[in-house]
Amino acid sequence: MEKALDPIVTAAGLEAKDYAGLTTMAATWKKISENFDSYETATYYAIRGYFMKKTYDEIKKMVDKESDAGKPFPEDGYPLAKTLADDIKHEFDQKKTDTEIVAFFATDNPKKGLRFVFNEYFISTLR
Numbered sequence: 001m002e003k004a005l006d007p008i009v010t011a012a013g014l015e016a017k018d019y020a021g022l023t024t025m026a027a028t029w030k031k032i033s034e035n036f037d038s039y040e041t042a043t044y045y046a047i048r049g050y051f052m053k054k055t056y057d058e059i060k061k062m063v064d065k066e067s068d069a070g071k072p073f074p075e076d077g078y079p080l081a082k083t084l085a086d087d088i089k090h091e092f093d094q095k096k097t098d099t100e101i102v103a104f105f106a107t108d109n110p111k112k113g114l115r116f117v118f119n120e121y122f123i124s125t126l127r
Helices: 002-011 019-051 056-066 077-093 098-108 120-125
Strands: none
Touching: 002 019, 019 056, 019 077, 056 077, 077 098, 098 120
């Protein structure tokens, strides 16, 4: 078993034979993946709130209402949602189609979109 895990430990940048570190890393990624759908939904609501010109408190209330129980939306998610909303608005101003906007984040500027997954339907709901 160790022989199979050693290349994974090395690729993860951990000390040789650090199987406990690998276990911790796996648990962290499990938690992130479990929370991804919840965070994605909350981010969508936050972006929608910024499009509706709601205040931070109104957006937070809306996001808290729609967030999954036990999975609060992180505070640093609000500035990210605001930035994404501003970028989407800019694309709208440039008369970009929903498909072009999705491509802007997914392929043209993945660092700008932080590889956030948008779909055309969500973009169309903001118009």
